[in-house]
Amino acid sequence: MLLPIGDDNRDRKTIPFVNYTLIAINIFVFVFWQHFGNNIYFTFAYATIPAEILTGRDIITESQLIADPFTGDVFELPGLQKTPVPVFLTLITSMFMHGGWAHLGGNMLYLGIFGDNLEDRMGHINYLLFYLLTGALAGLSHVFSTFILGQDLLIPSLGASGAISAVLAGYMVLFPRRSVYVWILFVVISVPAFLAVGLWFLFQVSNGLGALGGQQAGGVAYAAHIGGFLFGLLLIMRFVKKKKFRKRV
Numbered sequence: 379m380l381l382p383i384g385d386d387n388r389d390r391k392t393i394p395f396v397n398y399t400l401i402a403i404n405i406f407v408f409v410f411w412q413h414f415g416n417n418i419y420f421t422f423a424y425a426t427i428p429a430e431i432l433t434g435r436d437i438i439t440e441s442q443l444i445a446d447p448f449t450g451d452v453f454e455l456p457g458l459q460k461t462p463v464p465v466f467l468t469l470i471t472s473m474f475m476h477g478g479w480a481h482l483g484g485n486m487l488y489l490g491i492f493g494d495n496l497e498d499r500m501g502h503i504n505y506l507l508f509y510l511l512t513g514a515l516a517g518l519s520h521v522f523s524t525f526i527l528g529q530d531l532l533i534p535s536l537g538a539s540g541a542i543s544a545v546l547a548g549y550m551v552l553f554p555r556r557s558v559y560v561w562i563l564f565v566v567i568s569v570p571a572f573l574a575v576g577l578w579f580l581f582q583v584s585n586g587l588g589a590l591g592g593q594q595a596g597g598v599a600y601a602a603h604i605g606g607f608l609f610g611l612l613l614i615m616r617f618v619k620k621k622k623f624r625k626r627v
Contacts, residue, residue: 380560394494396502423459425534426472428521430465469517475536485538492549508617512609516540519605540606547610550575
């Protein structure tokens with residue numbers, strides 16, 4: 379698998395402060411509010427619960443005592459917590475939470491590499507609106523795929539992956555031949571964006587097929603990745619700033 383580590387930014391004209399702010403918020407929430415992923419109560423309260431989105435109501439379940447089948451140790455499995463915001467707003471709040479350092483680091487790496495170029499081309503406000511809208515639509519993709527595939531509707535979903543998938547799609551449309559530097563087999567090479575992003579999307583599709591059997595696809599919401607990417611393809615040009623041309627006289 380190709381791991382992007384940078385791209386060609388020589389033509390960027392603006393400071394991507396919205397992208398920097400999004401990265402900072404994600405890190406802040408993970409460290410100070412999620413307590414490095416250990417605050418299960420906060421996570422369950424603000425994550426997207428498919429059953430809540432489908433019914434439009436907050437669902438609260440009691441904590442359960444679970445016994446480890448190997449050691450016999452008993453531990454508490456937290457139930458779903460009361461959601462302090464309207465349930466549909468969790469489609470946004472869940473975008474700023476992560477399940478662990480690897481989850482956070484991978485997402486922020488991709489956002490840092492690809493988001494700044496989109497913000498430069500789209501403008502700060504349009505980029506923020508595109509990010510939030512496609513992230514919410516990606517979350518809905520996960521919710522409906524969970525329902526259609528008969529998966530557990532009470533498993534929380536969180537992460538910025540859906541919105542970042544849309545960013546990748548937009549990048550591929552706007553900068554298809556932009557050089558992306560990727561790490562593979564202990565060497566760094568340069569490949570065009572359409573190849574780097576295209577291979578990433580094919581990986582998401584091939585792994586997402588595992589969910590067709592009713593499995594959770596290894597705990598990864600591939601439907602959100604695929605949905606975010608497709609919505610990014612569909613919506614990117616609606617958010618790109620139109621260039622003004624002056625007539626010669």
